[in-house]
Amino acid sequence: MSGTKGPAPEGLVTSDAVYHGHLVRKLLLGFAGLVILAGAGTGTYFAAQKFGLVSNGMPKQPAQQVTVTPAQAIKNAQAELQQASTPKEKAAAYSHLGSAYLDNNQSKDAINSYNAALTEAQSTPDTPDTSSQSLALSGLVVVYMQSGDTANEIKAIEALIPLLQKSSDPDDKRLAFRYQSLLDSLKGQQ
Secondary structure, eight states: OOSOOOOOOTTOOOOHHHHHHHHHHHHHHHHHHHHHHTTOHHHHHHHHHHTTSEETTEEOOOSOOOOOOHHHHHHHHHHHHHHOOSHHHHHHHHHHHHHHHHHTTOHHHHHHHHHHHHHHHTSOTTSOOHHHHHHHHHHHHHHHHHHTOHHHHHHHHHHHHHHHHHOSOHHHHHHHHHHHHHHHHHHHHO
């Protein structure tokens, strides 16, 4: 495959920052009640700030809003995956596909896609792509939370926390702390 890609399919958002924002919105909406119960309410603010959803405490408006049906989002993510040539690109595409499946209430396919993203992100042992691993694990947290699979949600959070703690970004360290609070809450509910 050549080093250049064709244009992205219509309506496909290819920016990882936009995708991170979309995933964090899902994550924040999905377990906001759990975060509050865990006493980690400020973690949602840090996550929202990290992924550019708020500025100076005020929500940001997306630069461009593209409405795509869940079925079209799946097709777009599959097209992105076909164009991906590096492990990092493949990991991102699998995560996007996982999110599209999740939006279409296809939990099993979402889990398979996020696990494939993890495999791709870990495929270069000398320099594993921890950002893509974090993204895939965050997606797994959401899908397991939505499906009520607390045991696997806990496993995903336990794998995610060390990646965030190793990051040089202080916001990642704050998120690790908030995930730890959520983890403690989930373990306390068992």
